[in-house]
Amino acid sequence: MVSTPTSQPITFAPRACNSLGFAKTEAETRVVVAMSGGVDSSVTAALLHQQGYEVIGITLQLYDHGIAAQAGGTCCAGVDIHDARTVAARLGIPHYVLDYESRFHEQVMQDFADSYLRGETPIPCVRCNQTVKFSDLLTTARELGADCLATGHYVQRFDTATGPVLHRGVDASKDQSYFLFATTADQLDYLRFPLGGLSKEETRDLAHRHGLSVADKLDSQDICFVPNGRYADVVRRLRPGAVEAGDIVHLDGTVLGRHNGIIDYTIGQRRGLGIGGRKDADEADGPLYVVGIDPKTHKVIVGPQNALACVHVHLGDTSWMARDWAPMPGCAVLARLRNTAPAMPAIIESLDNEGAVIRLQEPQFGIAAGQAAAIYDANDSQHLLGGGWITAAPLAALAG
Amino acid sequence: MPVAEPIYLDNNATAPLRAEAVAAIHQAMGPPANPSSVHGFGRRARLLVENARQSLGLLIGCRAQDVVFTSGGTEANNLALSSFSHVITSAIEHDSVLRAAPQASLLPVTNDGLVDLAALKQMVVALPADQRDKTIVSVMAANNETGVIQPLAGIIEVARNAGLATHSDMVQLLGKTHLDMPTLGLDFASFSAHKIGGPTGVGALAVRPGMRLTSLLRGGGQEQGRRSGTENVLGITGFGAAANAALSDVAHFCDMAGWRDAFEAEIGALRPDVALFGAAAPRLGNTSCLAFGGKSSETLVMALDIAGVAVSAGSACSSGKLTASHVLTAMGAGEKAAQAIRISGGWQTRKEDFERLAQVLAGL
Numbered sequence: 001m002v003s004t005p006t007s008q009p010i011t012f013a014p015r016a017c018n019s020l021g022f023a024k025t026e027a028e029t030r031v032v033v034a035m036s037g038g039v040d041s042s043v044t045a046a047l048l049h050q051q052g053y054e055v056i057g058i059t060l061q062l063y064d065h066g067i068a069a070q071a072g073g074t075c076c077a078g079v080d081i082h083d084a085r086t087v088a089a090r091l092g093i094p095h096y097v098l099d100y101e102s103r104f105h106e107q108v109m110q111d112f113a114d115s116y117l118r119g120e121t122p123i124p125c126v127r128c129n130q131t132v133k134f135s136d137l138l139t140t141a142r143e144l145g146a147d148c149l150a151t152g153h154y155v156q157r158f159d160t161a162t163g164p165v166l167h168r169g170v171d172a173s174k175d176q177s178y179f180l181f182a183t184t185a186d187q188l189d190y191l192r193f194p195l196g197g198l199s200k201e202e203t204r205d206l207a208h209r210h211g212l213s214v215a216d217k218l219d220s221q222d223i224c225f226v227p228n229g230r231y232a233d234v235v236r237r238l239r240p241g242a243v244e245a246g247d248i249v250h251l252d253g254t255v256l257g258r259h260n261g262i263i264d265y266t267i268g269q270r271r272g273l274g275i276g277g278r279k280d281a282d283e284a285d286g287p288l289y290v291v292g293i294d295p296k297t298h299k300v301i302v303g304p305q306n307a308l309a310c311v312h313v314h315l316g317d318t319s320w321m322a323r324d325w326a327p328m329p330g331c332a333v334l335a336r337l338r339n340t341a342p343a344m345p346a347i348i349e350s351l352d353n354e355g356a357v358i359r360l361q362e363p364q365f366g367i368a369a370g371q372a373a374a375i376y377d378a379n380d381s382q383h384l385l386g387g388g389w390i391t392a393a394p395l396a397a398l399a400g
Numbered sequence: 401m402p403v404a405e406p407i408y409l410d411n412n413a414t415a416p417l418r419a420e421a422v423a424a425i426h427q428a429m430g431p432p433a434n435p436s437s438v439h440g441f442g443r444r445a446r447l448l449v450e451n452a453r454q455s456l457g458l459l460i461g462c463r464a465q466d467v468v469f470t471s472g473g474t475e476a477n478n479l480a481l482s483s484f485s486h487v488i489t490s491a492i493e494h495d496s497v498l499r500a501a502p503q504a505s506l507l508p509v510t511n512d513g514l515v516d517l518a519a520l521k522q523m524v525v526a527l528p529a530d531q532r533d534k535t536i537v538s539v540m541a542a543n544n545e546t547g548v549i550q551p552l553a554g555i556i557e558v559a560r561n562a563g564l565a566t567h568s569d570m571v572q573l574l575g576k577t578h579l580d581m582p583t584l585g586l587d588f589a590s591f592s593a594h595k596i597g598g599p600t601g602v603g604a605l606a607v608r609p610g611m612r613l614t615s616l617l618r619g620g621g622q623e624q625g626r627r628s629g630t631e632n633v634l635g636i637t638g639f640g641a642a643a644n645a646a647l648s649d650v651a652h653f654c655d656m657a658g659w660r661d662a663f664e665a666e667i668g669a670l671r672p673d674v675a676l677f678g679a680a681a682p683r684l685g686n687t688s689c690l691a692f693g694g695k696s697s698e699t700l701v702m703a704l705d706i707a708g709v710a711v712s713a714g715s716a717c718s719s720g721k722l723t724a725s726h727v728l729t730a731m732g733a734g735e736k737a738a739q740a741i742r743i744s745g746g747w748q749t750r751k752e753d754f755e756r757l758a759q760v761l762a763g764l
Contacts, residue, residue: 056702056706094702094705094706096698096701096702096705098698099698140698140699140702143695143699143703144699144702144703144706145703145706
């Protein structure tokens with residue numbers, strides 16, 4: 001009989017903590033891995049399994065993928081559940097698919113539609129992390145007696161004397177800290193991110209080395225329940241009759257045209273406005289941008305690029321995961337207002353129970369309500385402190 | 401890490417292959433085996449199929465020639481219902497009945513999980529006379545989730561008195577009691593091999609002598625023109641061997657009722673909030689359906705699996721996602737429907753398996 005590598009148990013010298021920070025052996029540490037079927041979470045499961053942890057894979061069925069079946073490169077379509085099952089079977093770990101359709105519909109998709117109808121530009125992935133993944137799935141993981149919940153996010157978690165802290169991923173181009181701004185300190189205690197120190201190439205190499213069928217799978221680009229990026233179709237399906245036509249109005253009050261619904265527009269949008277130019281004015285000011293959306297009057301307001309400048313950003317539903325730091329008026333921070341934008345110096349100007357106002361050192365252009373502001377340590381741009389949802393970003397040109 | 405061997409208590413989903421079936425299949429496999437062929441190889445295959453037909457006929461109490469082999473219970477259900485334009489069935493049937501007859505009139509069930517006979521009587525009285533010969537009443541013999549044994553004799557009597565055809569999905573009852581088709585008076589009954597320790601991919605429809613049946617598949621006219629396609633000789637051989645073994649194993653399931661009842665009593669004493677579904681009605685001895693400790697079905701099934709006990713909840717779709725049970729919802733279980741798990745023993749199940757399940761559940 002041929003002996004397999006697993007037939008000889010390998011024993012390690014005792015040490016204080018394992019790689020996930022528990023003072024027990026890997027085999028005694030039960031980890032739930034949130035497996036989307038993509039390469040990142042598959043490698044997360046493979047790595048932890050290889051290290052000897054008791055790994056349990058869980059995949060969430062978030063919506064009826066029949067509707068969005070044509071979408072292959074998104075995070076949670078039907079084929080992805082199949083891929084997650086295949087990876088788990090190959091690794092030989094238990095794997096379960098949980099039905100989160102109704103929760104996802106209530107907590108993420110409805111909010112997504114309502115946000116657009118309020119004239120905002122939502123980020124459903126943050127809501128999904130905040131509610132479905134780090135609240136409901138985390139509860140299930142605890143019920144299963146798991147010591148922690150691991151995901152394939154590119155962020156780093158470090159234990160410090162005052163508790164765990166969250167840092168940006170080592171691979172700046174893949175860092176996902178922006179999407180995790182709403183993580184609470186309690187959630188962070190329980191979460192682990194084994195890929196935070198890797199680059200995407202290293203992850204793919206590992207996937208190949210573990211023989212994972214998903215090694216060359218495309219990264220997800222779109223919002224998972226919005227195939228082909230046509231988000232407005234989804235809003236119209238979720239809220240039939242709620243979308244009304246209205247005027248496209250210049251900042252100076254001139255009506256320039258009509259539109260079929262504010263949901264088709266985003267602050268900072270330039271192309272596809274569907275309005276003829278006003279020769280004289282436009283040549284002086286350059287092209288027109290969407291600078292405002294009024295959900296009450298269904299007006300889309302356009303103006304020159306410089307009108308998009310914002311200095312003050314109002315945040316709601318703020319959340320701070322740092323245990324040894326609390327926001328104070330006058331406090332200097334770094335604010336990232338889009339996932340792909342650099343974090344910019346800012347001052348916390350005021351605070352109340354629900355939110356905050358921050359003042360940017362340099363004006364920023366095209367800040368949309370509904371997006372997030374992730375707030376980082378002014379002295380350490382890698383260290384995520386928390387953040388809030390952008391509720392308003394008044395145009396500097398119009399402010400007194 | 402589970403220390404003991406995992407125990408399997410999900411036999412209403414599928415049972416392990418009986419040793420007798422393994423041996424019979426092993427012995428049969430190899431030579432060419434088309435029962436329709438005229439040469440010696442063909443005759444050998446024909447003998448295998450006809451012996452199996454005989455064995456199944458003995459187990460269900462009908463003549464061998466009244467058995468039509470199919471690809472499984474799902475096909476048998478579809479085949480039986482396909483000749484009728486109107487179907488009266490119950491709200492707790494398997495999907496292979498409910499989806500085969502999407503326009504069916506659905507009979508409600510009581511909180512105990514029994515089909516409501518009074519509702520059937522009303523439905524039959526309201527049926528126009530010219531509809532009667534196109535209508536079939538189809539009610540399962542025992543429910544797959546609760547094990548509740550349906551009042552078939554009463555249902556068949558009401559239907560026959562009104563001149564309606566009758567069918568029963570008897571997949572879960574097979575092997576757990578002795579059956580006698582002529583006494584029951586059914587026109588059609590569906591069976592499946594893999595629930596009694598035969599292989600998957602083979603089932604049968606028993607047809608009352610004289611009942612017409614139109615093949616769903618057009619082809620070579622096998623099974624007396626009632627089911628075209630070369631017979632699944634190895635599957636049918638395994639089915640026959642499993643049926644033979646099951647014939648002398650009915651008492652095992654009567655004993656199991658005692659082990660199941662002791663298990664339910666133990667769990668009930670431990671956790672007074674346990675809800676037992678269908679326990680007030682006559683039930684299969686192997687099945688227990690319960691909600692325990694306010695945990696969701698999926699969490700309980702996962703936790704038990706991790707602890708080395710295989711049970712199920714609701715019905716799993718092909719993605720593996722669990723959906724809340726339509727059976728328990730029809731029984732008025734409300735939110736408890738999303739907390740129920742199903743425990744089902746099989747031919748290999750021992751008393752100790754139920755005892756260990758009680759220990760594991762108590763430890764969750």
